Amino acid sequence: MAAVAEFSVDHTSNALSSSKSLTLTSYLGGARYRLPRFWNHGDRALEPFAQVLVGGAHAGGGMAGVADGTSAFAGRLGGGIDLPLTLGISVRLIQADYYMTSFDNSEDNRQNNILLGAGVTFHWLH
Numbered sequence: 001m002a003a004v005a006e007f008s009v010d011h012t013s014n015a016l017s018s019s020k021s022l023t024l025t026s027y028l029g030g031a032r033y034r035l036p037r038f039w040n041h042g043d044r045a046l047e048p049f050a051q052v053l054v055g056g057a058h059a060g061g062g063m064a065g066v067a068d069g070t071s072a073f074a075g076r077l078g079g080g081i082d083l084p085l086t087l088g089i090s091v092r093l094i095q096a097d098y099y100m101t102s103f104d105n106s107e108d109n110r111q112n113n114i115l116l117g118a119g120v121t122f123h124w125l126h
Contacts, residue, residue, distance in 0.1 A: 004032045006053060011061075020062035024101075026074050028055035047090070050079040057101050067103035074101045082121060090121045 078097030
C-alpha cells in the first residue's frame, strides 16, 4: 500500500461544442494498492494497481456556470497497469478511474466522469 498525491489541471476552450471555456483543477490524495510480487516476476513485470483518491476541485470558465470560481469535493476510484523501466520511472500503460465532483449545477450537484489515461510516472520514494 502506498500514499498517493495527485494534482491536475484540465482546460478546454470549446466545451461541449460551444464557444465557452472550462478549466478544472483538482488536488487529490489517497491510497494505492499494488498486487503482491508473487503475481509477477522480474524487474520489468507489469504492476497492476487499484486506488482511491479524495480531495477537492476548482471550476472556472464560462461553461462552469453557477460553479464558476468555486471549489467542491472530488473523488476518484479506479486503477491501472504500470511497466517499470528503472527504479524511479515507469510507463503507465493504462489508467481508468470513475471521477466524481460535486459542483453546484442547479440540478443534482453531481458530475460523473470517466478518466482514461496513459503516460510516464516518476516515483520519488521507493
